[in-house]
Amino acid sequence: MFNPFSIEGKAIFITGASSGIGRATAIECSKMGALLMISGRNPVALQETFDQLEGNGHVQILADLVDAQAVANIVDQLSALDGIVHCAGFTLTTPFQFVNERDLSAVMQVNFMAPTLISQALIKKKKLNKGASIVFISSVSGVYCSSVGGSMYSASKGAINGLVKGMALDLASKGIRVNCVNPGMIDTNIFSEGIITQEQLNEDKKRYPLNRYGKPEEVAYAIIYLLSDATKWITGSNLLIDGGYTLL
Amino acid sequence: MEIQEFINCFAAQFDDTDPEIFKAETKFREIEEWSSLTTLAIIAMVDDEYKVKIKGDDIRNAQSIEDLYNIVKSRM
Numbered sequence: 168m169f170n171p172f173s174i175e176g177k178a179i180f181i182t183g184a185s186s187g188i189g190r191a192t193a194i195e196c197s198k199m200g201a202l203l204m205i206s207g208r209n210p211v212a213l214q215e216t217f218d219q220l221e222g223n224g225h226v227q228i229l230a231d232l233v234d235a236q237a238v239a240n241i242v243d244q245l246s247a248l249d250g251i252v253h254c255a256g257f258t259l260t261t262p263f264q265f266v267n268e269r270d271l272s273a274v275m276q277v278n279f280m281a282p283t284l285i286s287q288a289l290i291k292k293k294k295l296n297k298g299a300s301i302v303f304i305s306s307v308s309g310v311y312c313s314s315v316g317g318s319m320y321s322a323s324k325g326a327i328n329g330l331v332k333g334m335a336l337d338l339a340s341k342g343i344r345v346n347c348v349n350p351g352m353i354d355t356n357i358f359s360e361g362i363i364t365q366e367q368l369n370e371d372k373k374r375y376p377l378n379r380y381g382k383p384e385e386v387a388y389a390i391i392y393l394l395s396d397a398t399k400w401i402t403g404s405n406l407l408i409d410g411g412y413t414l415l
Numbered sequence: 416m417e418i419q420e421f422i423n424c425f426a427a428q429f430d431d432t433d434p435e436i437f438k439a440e441t442k443f444r445e446i447e448e449w450s451s452l453t454t455l456a457i458i459a460m461v462d463d464e465y466k467v468k469i470k471g472d473d474i475r476n477a478q479s480i481e482d483l484y485n486i487v488k489s490r491m
Contacts, residue, residue: 260455261455261459262452262455262456262459264456265456265459265460265462265463315451315452315455316452316455316459360468360470361470361471361472362455362458362470362471363471364470364471364472364475366475367451367471
């Protein structure tokens with residue numbers, strides 16, 4: 168059957184695969200026949216994702232990508248990639264007057280520095296095949312809007328947005344495409360620390376024209392689209408996935 | 416930790432409310448300026464000043480400033 172959206176046989180490296188969007192992306196990619204290398208920090212959660220992958224030959228790499236040595240080790244282990252999906256990320260909800268260097272560094276490190284430097288190292292070492300696709304998870308936050316207490320997270324996602332455009336230009340001659348997806352709120356455990364209450368989340372859901380938060384696999388499908396050869400002529404773009412949130 | 420000091424820190428998170436109205440028994444959610452942002456500011460203030468993590472639900476379950484003070488104090 169003709170399927171320009173196929174990712175069958177593509178070797179794809181996914182960070183943050185132990186939960187949320189990263190886990191869903193890994194699982195959906197495996198169902199579509201991709202060969203996966205997944206990384207995460209939590210061994211139990213990463214194993215849970217790994218156990219849900221379909222097909223054979225997948226690899227899991229336990230690593231904290233904030234650690235430069237861990238990044239170097241991963242880069243050595245990987246080769247001949249057709250895709251990278253940078254899903255590792257977290258948020259801290261802090262009113263601006265309480266922003267401090269420690270928290271800001273932590274958010275920028277995980278959400279911005281680590282994916283940037285992993286990409287850089289993989290490209291420098293020529294670990295990406297021609298025609299490879301790199302997908303970053305940006306957000307509606309920091310690109311189209313923000314949220315109360317979300318300045319640090321917005322900054323990190325805005326930084327990703329800018330990075331993608333510059334990288335896309337610089338890597339075009341290598342035939343490597345760089346894009347990001349910009350999800351609105353997705354049902355993950357990103358707010359599990361409880362600063363935002365379930366009641367507030369339920370109220371927030373009503374602000375979405377499509378009347379609910381997104382599902383992790385709905386972001387995964389957009390990522391798969393950008394990994395596939397159907398998007399060979401798409402680079403430096405943002406793909407908005409927000410249930411209509413930013414229309415209002 | 417003194418309750419008056421806690422009340423002062425609590426009051427400092429407001430910009431348009433008369434500081435005089437902040438007492439131990441003040442029902443803080445009835446204050447006109449109270450919002451989702453002040454909720455976040457109180458959580459961050461408690462973390463900053465007292466090194467105690469409280470959640471949105473802790474604030475929801477407290478009626479007065481003193482209720483919240485007692486929650487914070489119990490976790491120090």
